[in-house]
Amino acid sequence: MDNNFIKRTILICRGSGCNSMNAGIIHETLKKVIEEHNLLNQVEIKLTGCQGFCQYGPQLVVQPDNVLYVKLKPKDLNEIAEKHLKNNKIVKEFLYKDPKTGESIEKKDMIPFYSEQIPIIRKNCGIINPEEIDDYISVGGYDALKKVLNNYKPNEVIKELETSRLRGRGGGGFSTAMKWQFCLNNPSEIKYVIANGDEGDPGAFMDRSLLEADPHSVIEGMEICAYTIGASYGYLYVRAEYPLAIERLKIALAQAEEKGFLGENILGSDFNFKIELKKGAGAFVCGEETALMASIQGKRGMPRPRPPYPANSGLWGKPTNINNIKTYASIPPIILNGGKWFSSLGTKDASGTIVIALTGKINNSGLVEIPMGTTIRNLIYNIGGGIINNKKFKAIQTGGPSGGCIPEQFLDTPLDYQHLTDLGSIMGSGGFIVLDEDTCMVELARYFIKFTQNESCGKCTPCRIGTKRMLDILTKIVKGEGTIKDLEDLEKIANIVKNTSLCGLGQTAPNPVLTTIKYFRNEYEAHILNRKCPALVCENLIEYHIDQDLCTGCGLCKINCAVEAIEGEKKHLHNISQEICIKCGVCFSICSYKAIYKKTNEN
Amino acid sequence: MGQNIVNELEYKDKNDILDIINQYNKDKNNLITILQEVQKILGFLPHNAIYFLSEELKMSPAEIYGVATFYTQFKFEEIGKYLIVCCDGTACHVKGSPLILNFIENYLGIKPGETSNNKIYTLESVACLGCCAISPVCIINGDTYGDLTTNKIKRILNKLEKEIKD
Structure with missing residues (x-):
């Protein structure tokens, strides 16, 4: 046998993102290719969860070389086997290329997207096989639980959390130590632990990918919580829209039980704990803790006023600790490395890291975990690789429908809870959407209000009626029918909804409206005063035209027009009838010669 | 009763x-x-x-x-042979999902929430499927289609039409 052979492991990403780009076929083909090249003894193929770099899927990492291959097609695998696995030559063609320099980067850690990251919550994501508990154990999994059961009293766990300054990762940012302490203080004999995996924000997939890539870390964190507060039953609440996460959690729970990490007398102690998996049924408001508990009890997921807080009266009236799944996943590393270590990362306001789903008009979409305090500029231009097609950055939207839009002048703001709140936005659970010059901020505000209005449970009046009124006004404005009085009313109603709604959904729903009015008032005024949409988005305020010089008369637009608004003979200039055109934009996106352009109203 | x-x-x-x-x-x-x-x-x-x-x-x-x-998950009417779920999450929205949805509506002649008369297609618009990195996205009977353009969705719908005829 050739001495050139190095024992290698190929980590193939099987997160939902890559799966949707045919990672399954890549995986199967890879198995065949390895066999055909007689590499079965030298190469181990390992399925992993999301490796984070979703934009470049399907992808795989060759270890120990630490080489990342991206955007793979089944036919590429032969070449990788032949050149890299057999002859130790890296295949340049399939490497990631820096969008700025065009240079290909060999080592995964040298790619800016990865090099700035400090994975704590995601430390095992993309590295272990989420369907094998032994893989989790081999990287120190369940060691924190052992440490706690053997050496810690409940108070000592809380002390450690206090030192770590961990704040809830679901968006609220409440002190985890304090939350657990409230529950511990309650003398009730029955208590519950709930993990909130009802990630409903559009544009957020951090929780999904964590559950798919490292389910045991959440389970271990929940167990440490249960031991600390004195609970013996827990619920893991996950969106039904996440079938792969649910599947992998089922496997993880069964394996943990089999190995004695869950159930009776865990690891020989007198600690008992069981976890039940609950599937959400599609209601955004169920991310709110009291609504989530109603849903677990089989009821309509409507929130109720607090106090009493769940720590006093939660599930079935019993003391309940409810945290986001990322909060639970943060617990084992804190126990193993100490609260001091965790506290040393981040800012004065917030310790540790933040997991961000970075999407929108950005070159490197995907999941990143960076220390609190990283600036927005670093996130967008370094880690994110800048804006697609070098367009002009307009704003970054944080916190989903509960958050706000942060404009260019605040690019150097460090990311933590306080700084984002000061700007009128929120950290939220970590969905960050980058917007460029082609995004209309008024239309975006309308989009978010349409979402929250739709998801409003209807229990309290400000949210039920207020969001509807806001939607009506915004719809008027994007149609070019708004008045300055409407804008004043909109601001007034937004503040009322914010200040008087029952739960977090209503209290934060106006944020996208208020921040866009604050930072992009000129766009609102352009819609109202000039009947113009500067970003060329709002249907009523734009027209589609054909450029005489660019049109080749190919007829593609004509055959694709749903309303027959386009006329013109083959090989002759085509023309769009403004009376018939419904402004669906199909011709604009379908033209191969970029001959169709948009313009906003002249008058 | x-x-x-x-x-x-x-x-x-x-x-x-x-x-x-x-x-x-x-x-x-x-x-x-x-x-x-x-x-x-x-x-x-x-x-x-x-x-x-x-x-x-x-x-x-x-x-x-x-x-x-x-809860939006529950349906009270029979759905068509093909369930087309069109994502309109924020990332999809800013990257053109309204255009894709518009195209599908015109192609099939149904609006979101409706099923075609021949019970072949059901169209749905949802607020995020969590595949934001490959937006805009549609899921058809469980298969995900990403980075959609009007051209791409047209090819996909043409393929479905052909499947039905065969």
């Missing part, structure tokens, strides 16, 4: 539903899970199944409808 409606339910479906109810201890607290399981076998929640559940769980049909209609 309730009894007549329940009698419309096929014998096999009744037994399957009973199995589900028993599996969850006839417990009202498990109503959402039970509804999810029933929908899994029947494809939607027909009126007669709701009445049957109401008898077995000792809840009024109104109570069950109250819960079921609160």
Whole structure:
């Protein structure tokens, strides 16, 4: 046998993102290719969860070389086997290329997207096989639980959390130590632990990918919580829209039980704990803790006023600790490395890291975990690789429908809870959407209000009626029918909804409206005063035209027009009838010669 | 009236539903899970199944409808052979999902929430499928299609049309 052979492991990403780009076929083909090249003894193929770099899927990492291959097609695998696995030559063609320099980067850690990251919550994501508990154990999994059961009293766990300054990762940012302490203080004999995996924000997939890539870390964190507060039953609440996460959690729970990490007398102690998996049924408001508990009890997921807080009266009236799944996943590393270590990362306001789903008009979409305090500029231009097609950055939207839009002048703001709140936005659970010059901020505000209005449970009046009124006004404005009085009313109603709604959904729903009015008032005024949409988005305020010089008369637009608004003979200039055109934009996106352009109203 | 409606339910479906109810201890607290399981076998929640559940769980049909209609996952009408779920999450939205949805609407002649008369297509618009990195996205019968353009979705729909004819 050739001495050139190095024992290698190929980590193939099987997160939902890559799966949707045919990672399954890549995986199967890879198995065949390895066999055909007689590499079965030298190469181990390992399925992993999301490796984070979703934009470049399907992808795989060759270890120990630490080489990342991206955007793979089944036919590429032969070449990788032949050149890299057999002859130790890296295949340049399939490497990631820096969008700025065009240079290909060999080592995964040298790619800016990865090099700035400090994975704590995601430390095992993309590295272990989420369907094998032994893989989790081999990287120190369940060691924190052992440490706690053997050496810690409940108070000592809380002390450690206090030192770590961990704040809830679901968006609220409440002190985890304090939350657990409230529950511990309650003398009730029955208590519950709930993990909130009802990630409903559009544009957020951090929780999904964590559950798919490292389910045991959440389970271990929940167990440490249960031991600390004195609970013996827990619920893991996950969106039904996440079938792969649910599947992998089922496997993880069964394996943990089999190995004695869950159930009776865990690891020989007198600690008992069981976890039940609950599937959400599609209601955004169920991310709110009291609504989530109603849903677990089989009821309509409507929130109720607090106090009493769940720590006093939660599930079935019993003391309940409810945290986001990322909060639970943060617990084992804190126990193993100490609260001091965790506290040393981040800012004065917030310790540790933040997991961000970075999407929108950005070159490197995907999941990143960076220390609190990283600036927005670093996130967008370094880690994110800048804006697609070098367009002009307009704003970054944080916190989903509960958050706000942060404009260019605040690019150097460090990311933590306080700084984002000061700007009128929120950290939220970590969905960050980058917007460029082609995004209309008024239309975006309308989009978010349409979402929250739709998801409003209807229990309290400000949210039920207020969001509807806001939607009506915004719809008027994007149609070019708004008045300055409407804008004043909109601001007034937004503040009322914010200040008087029952739960977090209503209290934060106006944020996208208020921040866009604050930072992009000129766009609102352009819609109202000039009947113009500067970003060329709002249907009523734009027209589609054909450029005489660019049109080749190919007829593609004509055959694709749903309303027959386009006329013109083959090989002759085509023309769009403004009376018939419904402004669906199909011709604009379908033209191969970029001959169709948009313009906003002249008058 | 309730009894007549329940009698419309096929014998096999009744037994399957009973199995589900028993599996969850006839417990009202498990109503959402039970509804999810029933929908899994029947494809939607027909009126007669709701009445049957109401008898077995000792809840009024109104109570069950109250819960079921609160959650978007539950369907009360039969869905078409192809379920086209078009994502309009924020990332998809800013990257052109309204255009894609518009195209599908025009192509199929149905709006979101509707099923075509021949029961072939059901169109849905949802607020985020979590595949934001490959936006805009559609899921058709469980298969995900990403980085959509009008051209790409047209090819996909043409392929479905061809499948139906074959």
